[in-house]
Amino acid sequence: MTIYDIAKEANVSIATVSRVLNGSATVSPKTREKVAQAMKKLNYTPNPFARGLTLNTMRVIGVVCSDVGDAFYAKAVSILETELRSHNFDIVLCCTGSGTQPKQKYISDLKNKYVDAMIIIGSPLAATADIHYLKELSKTTPIITINSNYHLPEGFSIVCDEEAGIFQLVSLLAARGCQAIAYLYDALTHSGRQKLNGYTKGIAHHQLSQEPKLIQQIDRSLESASAAIETLLEQQIPIDAIITSEDLLAVGAQRTILAHEKTTNTEHTIPVIGCNNSVLAECATPTLTSLDNRLDLLCQKAVELCITLLNGDTLDEQRDYRVEARLEYRESFSIRS
């Protein structure tokens, strides 16, 4: 079923069919109707490849992250998909996995295929070769990164100021008299590094305990978080607050702390704070206070940028956007608790 069939059926030329297909104004209502009828009758749908060939676009955006299975990325992808679809873009999803091996292939596949632009969430590309490749690519394809640390001169970057967020959090804890704040984190992505910075700066600024064991890098799992806290307790290292880079870790940490307090018969007083403000924070008992990195805002901005970019609209020179983090208070820590 091609444009020719429609032309024949409607007794017009293919040019006319193409015109009604693209809503050209220069076609009489009568013939327009005639063609429309033919299309309906023959159940015609234009061939996307042929269209893409001349238009050089298929209205597809590549979305890259390490793993949609992770709640955080899932939420991001969900927001992006909805927003982009409302602008009539499809998204093709690319999950690189979280290993450290080169992943250039993922990106080149995407590019060599058809995407009009790429939105990268987090820092799924670790190898330096990958980043170099990305820089190169950004010269020809719009690339928007969300919370990543690639410095792409030609790209656009949207980040949440998690460093400031964690710093403030540490300040709050300090004001409440905490001295020994443990920090559990998993990967040192851009986001991860920022948070760690916020923590160390906060500790230094408020002259809190710098016991090195208070900072622990662990796997992104409940078990690792539990084990880490367990070890700290066994070693009798004083802790009076726990911050983690991810809600999941906070769940594990809090669980272990609570168990310990139960056996030692002490009242629960140690605040536990996670990051990402995911549903996990709500499912924990007690519910977890969490640093919200405003994923919704980040994603909306990304889409907005993407659309204006692809529309060829001129935009301000700004290439870097930053939004503030926000503390979502729940049972595990509140200002007046």
Next chain:
Amino acid sequence: MTIYDIAKEANVSIATVSRVLNGSATVSPKTREKVAQAMKKLNYTPNPFARGLTLNTMRVIGVVCSDVGDAFYAKAVSILETELRSHNFDIVLCCTGSGTQPKQKYISDLKNKYVDAMIIIGSPLAATADIHYLKELSKTTPIITINSNYHLPEGFSIVCDEEAGIFQLVSLLAARGCQAIAYLYDALTHSGRQKLNGYTKGIAHHQLSQEPKLIQQIDRSLESASAAIETLLEQQIPIDAIITSEDLLAVGAQRTILAHEKTTNTEHTIPVIGCNNSVLAECATPTLTSLDNRLDLLCQKAVELCITLLNGDTLDEQRDYRVEARLEYRESFSIRS
């Protein structure tokens, strides 16, 4: 940068370039090398649209669900993406949202675009018009459904036998002496209906309490689940076990039950069991036993089917596949507790 440029650079015809591009055997090693060099030098990458135009495929699979933001679908999409990519397919994601309005557009967009096949997770399409459209579509495009209730004569269906799973669960509870098992559920998708069936059949078979208030349809949220249990408790309706159609609901239900037991100073004895075996079940306190619907197996089967279908390989006549659910035991209920 086209095939013509390469041909010129390498002093061959475009046909030859195309041949090395597609790894045709009938090209001398010497010219092959020459062409390869030219491609490298000019940084050539074939135009996907042109290729798609003649090949009539771009190796893309459409994956449809109501919302990737939901942990369950996120996990499914994650598995599908990884599997399909390993077979060199891209996936374009389509989230329909969970409303009841017609969503034919989502599907037709996908089809009218370029997907080689579609994998539908759950029952994102509710309107009968949509389903009719889907049936029509399945005549021309391979459609594989995972846990959905569309009966597509030309499609393929993969489901988990959750009815049997819940039935067994009820049996276990009955054997343990439970009489009044509450059931909380949200949407009546295919999966939702199956579980409800398993519950009612189990109740009937073991002659347990048929108090209608024990069955409640609620929103998919912690709050709704809490509120539902709260109401039951207030109304003094006896409950000695709770099953929910989703882990999230189980978290809310268990939370309320525990709070109630604490205030009434009763020991915790009411088992709470969720479904989907998600990370939420692990984050709850106590950790939740959950009916695992084997999403991994379902997705793997879907991909396997998809690949053989697209390879044109003949496959057995079987169009419907079914896997057994499995109970993942955790603290909230175990056989010998």
Next chain:
DNA sequence: TTGTAGGCGTTATCAT
């Protein structure tokens, strides 16, 4: 307002 014809970048069928 409508039609003709050339071009988009491949693949594939012929010859040679």
Next chain:
DNA sequence: ATGATAACGCCTACAA
């Protein structure tokens, strides 16, 4: 083993 050339289905000057 290689080259010329006709599709593939659409868009878009340019002509009428």
